[in-house]
Amino acid sequence: xxxxxxxxxxxxxxxxxxxxxxxxxxxxxxxxxxxxxxxxxxxxxxxxxxxxxxxxxxxxxxxxxxxxxxxxxxxxxxxxxxxxxxxxxxxxxxxxxxxxxxxxxxxxxxxxxxxxxxxxxxxxxxxxxxxxxxxxxxxxxxxxxxxxxxxxxxxxxxxxxxxxxxxxxxxxxxxxxxxxxxxxxxxxxxxxxxxxxxxxxxxxxxxxxxxxxxxxxxxxxxxxxxxxxxxxxxxxxxxxxxxxxxxxxxxxxxxxxxxxxxxxxxxxx
Amino acid sequence: xxxxxxxxxxxxxxxxxxxxxxxxxxxxxxxxxxxxxxxxxxxxxxxxxxxxxxxxxxxxxxxxxxxxxxxxxxxxxxxxxxxxxxxxxxxxxxxxxxxxxxxxxxxxxxxxxxxxxxx
Numbered sequence: 001x002x003x004x005x006x007x008x009x010x011x012x013x014x015x016x017x018x019x020x021x022x023x024x025x026x027x028x029x030x031x032x033x034x035x036x037x038x039x040x041x042x043x044x045x046x047x048x049x050x051x052x053x054x055x056x057x058x059x060x061x062x063x064x065x066x067x068x069x070x071x072x073x074x075x076x077x078x079x080x081x082x083x084x085x086x087x088x089x090x091x092x093x094x095x096x097x098x099x100x101x102x103x104x105x106x107x108x109x110x111x112x113x114x115x116x117x118x119x120x121x122x123x124x125x126x127x128x129x130x131x132x133x134x135x136x137x138x139x140x141x142x143x144x145x146x147x148x149x150x151x152x153x154x155x156x157x158x159x160x161x162x163x164x165x166x167x168x169x170x171x172x173x174x175x176x177x178x179x180x181x182x183x184x185x186x187x188x189x190x191x192x193x194x195x196x197x198x199x200x201x202x203x204x205x206x207x208x209x210x211x212x213x214x215x216x217x218x219x220x221x222x223x224x225x226x227x228x229x230x231x232x233x234x235x236x237x238x239x240x241x242x243x244x245x246x247x248x249x250x251x252x253x254x255x256x257x258x259x260x261x262x263x264x265x266x267x268x269x
Numbered sequence: 270x271x272x273x274x275x276x277x278x279x280x281x282x283x284x285x286x287x288x289x290x291x292x293x294x295x296x297x298x299x300x301x302x303x304x305x306x307x308x309x310x311x312x313x314x315x316x317x318x319x320x321x322x323x324x325x326x327x328x329x330x331x332x333x334x335x336x337x338x339x340x341x342x343x344x345x346x347x348x349x350x351x352x353x354x355x356x357x358x359x360x361x362x363x364x365x366x367x368x369x370x371x372x373x374x375x376x377x378x379x380x381x382x383x384x385x386x387x388x
Contacts, residue, residue, distance in 0.1 A: 205355070206355070209352070209353040209354055209355045209358075210324075210325040210352065210353055213352040213353065213354060213374075214279065214325065214352040214374075216352070217282075217352040217373075217374035217375050218279065218281050218282055218285065218374070218375075220374075220375045221282070221285040221374060221375030221376075222281070222285060224375055224378070225285060225288050225289070228292065228378065229288075229292070234288075241281050241284065244281065245281060
């Protein structure tokens with residue numbers, strides 16, 4: 001009887017279909033945790049299932065035991081010692097003697113049972129996933145189960161890639177948003193600066209229009225009077241007025257120069 | 270006899286205008302004021318044929334002078350006579366119906382004669 005026609009295989013395949021659908025709907029890491037906790041136990045036996053995924057600067061470590069799944073996402077790798085060996089060798093491995101592997105408590109608190117640790121390293125261009133499974137006498141894992149484990153690994157890797165891409169996109173969007181906000185602030189400050197400069201220019205223009213031209217127009221008017229009429233009495237009257245107006249012009253010019261010089265000094269500061 | 274009012278806070282400016290007007294039209298009677306408030310007080314009483322009005326004056330400036338005339342429905346023709354070359358002032362002056370022209374100091378003798386002849 002082929003494995004496809006085996007009723008257990010069909011049931012497992014249906015369970016995998018349910019798992020796959022559930023995983024496909026996940027939009028966050030905690031939803032993946034829930035999916036694994038609910039569905040993984042129907043696909044194969046295990047005491048601990050672990051998957052470690054890496055993309056760019058993101059490291060995702062999933063640990064699933066019966067009744068609990070935990071995903072840890074970090075910017076630094078959190079590989080266990082045996083995973084480092086798998087990453088180096090690139091070939092599947094099975095350990096019967098777990099004493100030398102420095103395993104965490106979840107792997108070692110299975111009492112009165114002979115346990116086995118299975119490990120695979122699935123490599124694909126810029127991403128890789130290391131999958132491992134702890135089985136035992138009461139939770140036997142066999143070579144026949146590897147097909148489903150590979151399917152689980154493949155589905156999980158696709159989903160983790162999707163979530164990592166969304167995370168990267170969010171981070172880049174945040175950077176773009178910050179740049180836009182910074183630019184808005186720069187534009188706001190520059191606009192204010194230009195408004196202040198325009199205000200100063202307008203004030204200087206008013207100073208020139210009123211304060212400087214006023215005594216100047218008087219001087220021209222007085223000189224014009226002398227052009228039209230050179231009688232001595234008028235000359236005696238007009239000369240002191242020209243002097244007064246010249247002094248007024250001098251004061252007005254000094255005020256404008258002081259004002260503009262102060263503005264230039266402020267700009268330099 | 271024609272009556273002209275000069276309103277300018279600078280006495281020298283009024284002196285120049287008085288000389289020029291007297292030369293162009295000796296018969297014209299001139300009332301000159303360096304305090305716009307005082308000029309407004311006697312405006313109705315004197316009832317001049319026209320006013321030469323400066324803009325940049327302390328206390329009451331030329332615009333306030335024009336506003337007061339407008340509020341009092343006084344329609345005596347006004348020639349703004351200012352040292353300001355500001356386009357903004359020129360445009361603002363067009364808001365007043367009784368302002369006949371915007372003249373920049375010093376006024377040209379021929380232009381003054383033309384104004385006086387039109388009285």
